[in-house]
Amino acid sequence: MSTAATTTTSKPVLWSPGDWNAFFGFGTNILVNMLTLTALLRFVLKMPDSLVFGRILPALGLMMFLSTMYYAWLAYRLAQKTGRTDVCALPSGVSVPHMFIVTFVIMLPILLKTSDPIKAWEAGLTWVFIQSFILMIGGFIAPVIQRITPRAALLGTLAGVSVAFISMRPAFEMFMTPVIGLTCFAIILASWFGGVKYPKGIPAGLIAIAVGAIIAWGSTLFGLSIGGMSLAKLTGSFSNIGFSLPIPAIGHVFSGFEFIGIILVTAIPFGVYDLVEAMDNVESAEAAGDHYPTNRVLTADGVVSLIGALMGNPFINAVYIGHPGWKAMGGRIGYSAATGFMVIVLAWFGVISLLLNLIPVVAILPILLYIGMLVGAQAFQTTPASHAPAIVLALTPHLAAWGKTLVDGALTAAGTSAAAVGMDKLGATGVLYQGLEILGEGSILSGLVLAAMAVFVIERDFVKASAFAAAGAVLTFFGFMHGPAVGIGVTPGVALAYAVVAAGFFAYARSGAVMPMPKPTAVPAE
Numbered sequence: 001m002s003t004a005a006t007t008t009t010s011k012p013v014l015w016s017p018g019d020w021n022a023f024f025g026f027g028t029n030i031l032v033n034m035l036t037l038t039a040l041l042r043f044v045l046k047m048p049d050s051l052v053f054g055r056i057l058p059a060l061g062l063m064m065f066l067s068t069m070y071y072a073w074l075a076y077r078l079a080q081k082t083g084r085t086d087v088c089a090l091p092s093g094v095s096v097p098h099m100f101i102v103t104f105v106i107m108l109p110i111l112l113k114t115s116d117p118i119k120a121w122e123a124g125l126t127w128v129f130i131q132s133f134i135l136m137i138g139g140f141i142a143p144v145i146q147r148i149t150p151r152a153a154l155l156g157t158l159a160g161v162s163v164a165f166i167s168m169r170p171a172f173e174m175f176m177t178p179v180i181g182l183t184c185f186a187i188i189l190a191s192w193f194g195g196v197k198y199p200k201g202i203p204a205g206l207i208a209i210a211v212g213a214i215i216a217w218g219s220t221l222f223g224l225s226i227g228g229m230s231l232a233k234l235t236g237s238f239s240n241i242g243f244s245l246p247i248p249a250i251g252h253v254f255s256g257f258e259f260i261g262i263i264l265v266t267a268i269p270f271g272v273y274d275l276v277e278a279m280d281n282v283e284s285a286e287a288a289g290d291h292y293p294t295n296r297v298l299t300a301d302g303v304v305s306l307i308g309a310l311m312g313n314p315f316i317n318a319v320y321i322g323h324p325g326w327k328a329m330g331g332r333i334g335y336s337a338a339t340g341f342m343v344i345v346l347a348w349f350g351v352i353s354l355l356l357n358l359i360p361v362v363a364i365l366p367i368l369l370y371i372g373m374l375v376g377a378q379a380f381q382t383t384p385a386s387h388a389p390a391i392v393l394a395l396t397p398h399l400a401a402w403g404k405t406l407v408d409g410a411l412t413a414a415g416t417s418a419a420a421v422g423m424d425k426l427g428a429t430g431v432l433y434q435g436l437e438i439l440g441e442g443s444i445l446s447g448l449v450l451a452a453m454a455v456f457v458i459e460r461d462f463v464k465a466s467a468f469a470a471a472g473a474v475l476t477f478f479g480f481m482h483g484p485a486v487g488i489g490v491t492p493g494v495a496l497a498y499a500v501v502a503a504g505f506f507a508y509a510r511s512g513a514v515m516p517m518p519k520p521t522a523v524p525a526e
Helices: 003-009 017-044 049-082 096-114 117-138 142-148 151-176 178-192 204-221 231-240 250-287 294-310 323-328 334-348 351-356 365-381 385-413 423-428 433-440 443-458 462-477 492-511
Strands: 092-094 317-319
Touching (some): 017 096, 017 204, 017 334, 017 351, 049 117, 092 096, 096 250, 142 294, 151 178, 151 250, 151 365, 178 365, 204 365, 231 351, 250 323, 250 365, 250 443, 334 351, 385 433
Antiparallel strands (some): 092 317
16 A cells, blocks of 8 residues: 555545644634623623523523534544644634624614613524525635635735724723733743743643733732732622523524515625625635635535524624634644534533633733734735735735724714714714715625736736726625615616726726836846
8 A cells, every 4th residue: 555545545634743732722712702792692782591592592502502513523523534633624613703793783772772681682693594504605606706716905905804803802901901912922922922831732822811810800900900800709700600402493583584675684794794704704714724615515504504593593693714823823723623612611601601701801802913913924925925905905904894883982972973073073073984884894705806907917917807897897786795685776887987997907908008017127146
C-alpha cells in the first residue's frame, strides 16, 4: 500500500492540542452571544424566566448542538478525503446581526403593540421559520454567485461586517473598563499574535477570563466594583438552575403568521444577507486552506434553524466569521464538537444564568476584537495588492450602517428621531443622515457589488464591471440594496445611477479606449 493511500484512508485526529485554544476562544465567543441574547430576552423584551430558561434557551441549545456537530463531521470528512491534519471545522452559532434585528425590529415592536411577550416570541419564531426556507433555497444559487464574484469583494464586505459590527462595540466596552478589558486583550494578543506560551499550556482565552474575573471580584471585595460583579446577584442566579428539555412549539410558530406583514419586510432582505454572509465565510475558510461546499453550508444552516424555530428558538443559525482565526490558534475538528456539548450544558441546565453573574463580560470581549482584526486583515492578505482599493470601498457601506445605528440610538435615547429633528438640522451639525441611510441599507450586498465593480475596473474588465453595476441597479430598484425594505422603486434615483454606470462601463468596453493593464515593474537587484 502506498504512503499516499495510507494517508488518505487513515482516520483523522478528533482532538489536537490546539483544539483547547480554539475551544476556549470560540466557546467564550459563543458564551458572549448567549449572555447577550439572554439579556435581550429578559431586560429588553421583558420575557419571563420560565419562557427564557424553560423554552427558548433549551431550543437554542439543541439548534447550536446540531450545528456544531454537523460542521465537526464535515471537517472530519474533509480531513479523511484529503489526508490533511490541519483541517479546521467551520465555526457556527446564533447570527449576531440577526439577534438584534429580530429583537428590535420584530419582537420589540410587537411587544409594544400587544403588551404580550408570548406574541412577540411567536413573531420571532415565524421570522426564523421563513428565513430557514430562504437559506435552503439559496443553497442552490449561492455557488454560482460565488464563482463569478471576485474574492476581494466577498472578503471585503465580510471585513466591513467584522470591523463595524464585530470589533467596534467590544473595543468601546473594553475602554470603558480598561483595567479588565485592556489587560485581558494584552493576554490574548501576546499569545495569539505574539506566540507567548502560558504555564502548562493553559489556553490564552481561559487565562484572560480568569484574570478578568479575579480583577472584577477582587475589586468588589474592596468596594470598587470594577466589572459590576455582585454577590447578591450571583446568589439569586441559582434559582434558575435546573433541567429543561426543548419542547415542540409548532403551534406558536404558526400563530406568529398573524404578523406576517411586518415579518416579510425584513425576512426576505435578511435572507439574502444570509446567503452572501455564508458565501463570504466559506470563501474565507477556503482562503485559509479548507474548502467546504457552499450549498451544504446554507442547507445545513436552514435545516438547523428550522428545527430550532419549531422547538421554540427565535434566533437563526449561521456560519460565523473567524474560521482563519480559530485555525491559526490550532483549532481542528474537536473544538466545534466540544462547543456543542458546552452549549447543551449551558442551555439545558440553566447554567447561563449563573455565568451572567460570575464572569464580567468585558473579560470576554477582547476575543471578539481579535477575530475582527484577523478577518479584516485576511481580506488584504489573501487578495492581490492591486485590489486593496476595492476592499476599502467594500468597507464604506458597513461604516455607514454602523454610524446610522449610533445616530438612531442617540436620538431614541433623547426621545426623538431623525425625521422629527429634520434632515437640514442634522446636516448643519455634520450628520448627513440621509447619506448614512441610503449607503448603509443592505450594506453587505452593496459592499459586495461596489467592490466587485472596482475589482473589474482595476483589472480593465469593463464588461464584468458593467454586469455588476447592472445587478446593483436591479437589487437597488427592488430594495435589496440602499433601501429600508423590499418593494418596487424603493430608491429609484440610486437604481438609475447604477444603470447609468453600467451603460457607461459597457460603452468603455466597446469603445476600444481602455488602456491595457500596466506590466509589473521589476524590482532592481541590490
